[in-house]
Amino acid sequence: MDSPQTYRKIIHLDMDAFYASVEQRDFPEYRGKAIAVGGSPDGRGVVATASYEARKFGVKSAMSSRKALQLCPEIIFARPRFEVYKQVSYQIREIFQRYTDLIEPLSLDEAFLDVTMDKQGIGSAIDIAKAIKSAIKEELNLTVSAGVSVNKFVAKIASDMDKPNGLTFIGPSKILKFMESLPVEKFFGVGKVTAKKMHELGLFTGMDLKKQREDDLVRWFGKTGHFFYRIVRGIDERPVTPNRSSKSVGIEDTFETDIETFEELNAILQRLSIQLWGRIGKKEISGRTLTLKLKYADFVQLTRSLTLDTSFDSEEKIYATAHSLLSKIALANKVRLLGISISNFVDETDFPKEGVQLALFENYQ
Template sequence: MTPIILPAVRKIIHIDMDAFYASVEQRDYPEYRGKPLVVGGLPEGRGGVVATASYEARKFGIRSAMPSKQALQLCPHALFVRPRFDVYKEVSQHIREIFKRYTDLIEPLSLDEAYLDVTQDKQNIGSALEIAKLIKQAIKEELNLTASAGVSVNKFVAKIASDMDKPDGLKFIGPSSIEVFMETLPVEKFHGVGKVTAQKMMKMGLYTGADLKKLREDELVKYFGKVGRFYYQIVRGIDDRPVQPSRETKSVGAEDTFARDLLTFEEMMNELERISMLVYERLERKKLRGRTITLKIKYSNFKQITRSLSLPEPVGEASMIIDTVEKLLTEAFAEGKPVRLLGVSLSNFHEQTVQKNPPGIAGQLSLF
């Protein structure tokens, strides 16, 4: 009788640095330690947005993506500093070298988080939980920083697990407990379910994974579009997406749908500064420089426009992205038209020639 060979259970680790930018600043500057620290745009003038906040600042309700002026209102004695991306990138590279001691199957998501597939690890340790402990220990000893880790058999569950015991957490969710765990998980905790979708789900009486599980796949697709198929799978603990160390990149972008429509230029720029910083991080991780910057705007009536500008030199600074996006928004801004979504992307990584738009007109691209 021919023996049945079952496929190996994957061993996935999700590593997420704790309050990364703020922790680096507190490490490098003793005067910031133990104090509410906000890294991002300064609250003066037009004001920017919070990139990240120390755990001391989070106690006052300060969160990433929040306008810096609002953060100052919540904590008047908070310290505000601008990001030092060159330093964060250097630290991130060191962290990547630590990962490589155990596996080459590394999929970075940003400067401060990544998936690792350690099903077959370089040191033949065999235990994903033990490898996660060793990585956390190395980060603490070599960089004087803390990371949280989630360990499971797929990417989705590992990512949720890494967020459960922050900071300096380590959470393992084994195969036998995944489905029950997903049933009890609130819908707003599902990675990929944003505020708007979570609100829609709760209005439909869908509060937990167990509620989602009651719907057929075709019903989820009807209510939520193509992503409904993903919800159907992950609520059952099924996620077959591989850890992808490399993939061809044609554009790098980020976008956000807002819980309430934006009306003013200032509100939109605050959000676009935050989004632009996310795009810059992704460019740094992929070591890419793009010449074409595109702004995407979707209005409350779901009408969508894009505006783009091709620059003579590749973009290598966050400030250049923000400045260009501000120019594009200035051109596209329509008084009194509520905006529900904004996005920023960079492209034109490989082309040597720059396509110029007619004077005063930005070309329209479909990059999202």
Template sequence: METVPAITHRKIIHIDMDAFYASVEQRDNPEYRGKPIVVGGLPQGRGGVVATASYEARKFGVRSAMSSKRAVQLCPQAIFIRPRFDAYKEASGRIREIFHRYTDLIEPLSLDEAYLDVTEDKLGIGSAIEIATQIKQAIRDELQLTASAGVSINKFVAKIASDINKPDGLKFIGPSSIEAFMETLPVEKFYGVGKVTAEKMKKMGLHTGADLKRLTEDEMSQHFGKAGRFYYQIVRGIDDRPVQPHRETKSLGAEDTFPYDLTTAEEMNAELDKIAETVIKRLQRYELQGRTITLKVKYSDFRQITRNRSFTKPVGDLDTIATIAKELLLASGIDDVKVRLLGISLSNFGEIEPRIISKGSDPDQLKLF
């Protein structure tokens, strides 16, 4: 009688820091603790955007990506703070050091979020739930911050699980309960389902995973294209995407939204010089050069354009990037326009000769950009 081999599942953890920027501010500034904190642009003048809000502010409906003016309407007592990205990067680097104690299969999604594959963990613990518990405790003890963790057999389910018991949560969704869990999930929670697709689904009478499950794979593809095949699999708990510790950088750049509209070529060129300097620093950090330079322009009426120029060989010097950006701007027409935002990015990368890393630097730290 043949023995049926046991099914081996991956052990995936998704770690998501709780209100990360706001929590760092409350940790470093005792006067902010227990108060509604909003990190992002200030509401005065034209106003900015909320990067994140403390849970005290979220109780009033303040959310990330919301305009700061709207945030102050919802929570007049909110304390608005400009971001301190250096502090967030430093904390993120220390969090990643904690991850590396358990595994090197780490896929950072941002400063405050990452996937970990602990199928084979360095310490031989064997239990993904125990590893997640230890990581959360280390983050609390060493950084005085809290994280939420989701544990499952694939990335999609682990990510959904990490959001269930926030803040300071830990949720495990095992193989036997995945399909039942997915059936109860609202369609807007599915990976890749944006507002437009969610509305389309609801008009078709598809509100939950159970509703999606009624459609065949061909029907899903007919209605939703290539993404339909992914939805067909994921609603059945199938997600074979591996944790990718070395995600390829597709583009790198910088942009700036101005406190007042730029109306002259002199003003715009001066800002492009500053942005180009920031781009150069980031290119050097990642040891990259690009064959394509892209200019982004947003006008006062929020109309947006991009213009680019490609080269046969990679470029990565300040003069070239700044000069090409200015030429692209001039070619786009700058007479009688009001510019709200300018950005420069490079893509289509080629590697450059490795530079010597100075002692004490950390090239593998999680980066914001």
């Protein structure tokens, strides 16, 4: 007689509008209001995170302040307080550690937990998720959405199904049907360009992907085709891995003649954005943190970073964010080098590896 199959118990936890929620918690005048963290009332800069009140108007991360104001004239722009967000993230992590040491952070506000062998012997991943949600609400006055399943991919998708403050469980018996009905846009590695290619091939859902041969998927989509073939069948054996190493992909240009105007720098920045997007596409990755690097003629160097709550999925989004960071710098000298990089990413070579370092933001101004 065969022994019953055992499954892992994976929870994906994603804080709800994290930066904006912390601001609303700490400042009563923001509560119930449409606020954007990042950007400015003069239309400069981009939104890092919007409150749910602002999202009702269509405001979202990586959107320009000008567009956010058009959609929601009464929006309030809050300056980011990344040291505060980092401290709150540590408090959230301490709550996670009450139940398991297998914690894989994806950013300051989301993580995977493997609770197959939970510290408190609760047994039920659903009950553990409920306990974590309750503790975060009672101790930090914040809400988190949770997805529970037997693998990382499904747990992550599940956490986004009932936001904010949701809890969604997708058990083993429901995974195949769930994957078949999933729009292709929900799969890792499917940005606008890949989605368009899939649609041209008649691929709109997981079921459409499932009907394809693996070698055809690889021929159409490179190494990510192996991932599509496996994940649509519910196969995701990636472990929850704590303390993953940091990674980044970048590009920079050292000028033969030093540059002294924003107009010239912006033109170069647009070219670098196109080239960086090309490199990201070749490596089949998707990242959430953009860093701008600038070196003056006297070799003094500075960097500015911004992390969004969604990935950079186009050269336009990369350029808009980099342009916003550059516009906040008062040029102190001629510039000899300009560069941009993406980090905090999902690596989908062979199989997605979302785990990244906790993003630090000391360089934001």
